Amino acid sequence: MPSRKRKPLVYIHRLEWNPYEYYMNEENEKLLQSFAEVRNDGNVREPMTHEALVERLRGVEAILSLNGSRAPEITREVLEEVGTVRVAAVSHWWGDLSAKAAEAWRQAGVEVIDASDACNQAVGEWALGAIIAGLRRFDEFDRRMKSGEKWPSWRGVAGQLNGATVGLVAVGRTGRWLLRYLKPFDCRVIAYDPYMKKKEAKELGIELVDLPTLLRTADAISLHAPVTPETTGMIGRKELAMIRDGALLVNSARAALLDNDAFRDEMKKGRFRAYIDVFQPEPPPEDDVLRTLNNIVMTPHVAGTTDAMYHRCGQMAIQAIRDYLERA
Numbered sequence: 001m002p003s004r005k006r007k008p009l010v011y012i013h014r015l016e017w018n019p020y021e022y023y024m025n026e027e028n029e030k031l032l033q034s035f036a037e038v039r040n041d042g043n044v045r046e047p048m049t050h051e052a053l054v055e056r057l058r059g060v061e062a063i064l065s066l067n068g069s070r071a072p073e074i075t076r077e078v079l080e081e082v083g084t085v086r087v088a089a090v091s092h093w094w095g096d097l098s099a100k101a102a103e104a105w106r107q108a109g110v111e112v113i114d115a116s117d118a119c120n121q122a123v124g125e126w127a128l129g130a131i132i133a134g135l136r137r138f139d140e141f142d143r144r145m146k147s148g149e150k151w152p153s154w155r156g157v158a159g160q161l162n163g164a165t166v167g168l169v170a171v172g173r174t175g176r177w178l179l180r181y182l183k184p185f186d187c188r189v190i191a192y193d194p195y196m197k198k199k200e201a202k203e204l205g206i207e208l209v210d211l212p213t214l215l216r217t218a219d220a221i222s223l224h225a226p227v228t229p230e231t232t233g234m235i236g237r238k239e240l241a242m243i244r245d246g247a248l249l250v251n252s253a254r255a256a257l258l259d260n261d262a263f264r265d266e267m268k269k270g271r272f273r274a275y276i277d278v279f280q281p282e283p284p285p286e287d288d289v290l291r292t293l294n295n296i297v298m299t300p301h302v303a304g305t306t307d308a309m310y311h312r313c314g315q316m317a318i319q320a321i322r323d324y325l326e327r328a
Helices: 026-033 050-056 068-073 076-082 095-107 117-136 138-146 173-182 198-204 211-217 237-242 260-268 307-327
Strands: 009-012 037-040 062-065 087-090 111-114 165-169 188-192 220-223 248-251 273-276 296-298
Touching: 026 307, 050 076, 062 095, 062 307, 068 095, 076 095, 087 095, 087 307, 095 111, 111 307, 117 138, 117 173, 117 220, 117 248, 117 273, 117 296, 117 307, 165 173, 165 211, 173 188, 188 211, 211 237, 237 260
Parallel strands: 009 037, 009 062, 062 087, 087 111, 165 188, 165 220, 220 248, 248 273, 273 296
Antiparallel strands: none
């Protein structure tokens, strides 16, 4: 009787902040177990020593990194001592922490797969919703009707995405998802991205412009740049003054892209409106002037946070591991 082929051993390392169950629902558990043996430390809360990690990773071929915040605990030295890990998939990229771990793992000869696109999809969807709701002024009409105004006498004050000009500040992974979501609408998309080639922009159906042109032209401006020394405070007092009256500013990226004080001063003027999901600091102080203004809609850093996003993050990472192991 032929022997049954041994399933590869997959290790799930510990998480922080987000519980294991967020990523691993019953469906994802079954998917992983369908092709792998599982060694699961997802609910471990205490830091793990080098020796403990080496022991836990003995014989492991793949790492499922559900939340990259604790990934750096698995060092290059750990992986080199273990010697069997071939691939690691990160389901929820955690900024510099995930990047630090990924570099160390690659140095140890491990293939690292960023399988976190479900989060980018969710943020892109939030940005689309913010653009539609902001241009159509849902919040303003809701507030007026709930404050005692029986029926607004003139209702043609809202904008519309169809026919509008949308400006993307950077066209990275989240920006590309938003671009995809904008496709069904008859809108013009312009972008400021100094790293994008004109040929690629043409293929994507967008027009590259400089930042001042974008700020002065767009009906809706959506920020998607990463935080770097070059982009920190890139939308400052001068740039905010360029935004035309009645426009909409959307930020689902990072608060550091905006000059904090200049942004608050400009919003107090009421010239344009904003949908903001990220703040500096988080949460914003209770006496933050933004909490008092009717021309801004605030959400508490939830653009990428949905039940579906967590489950899809887990699913994408599991599938990435499966595909890799089947190819190898």
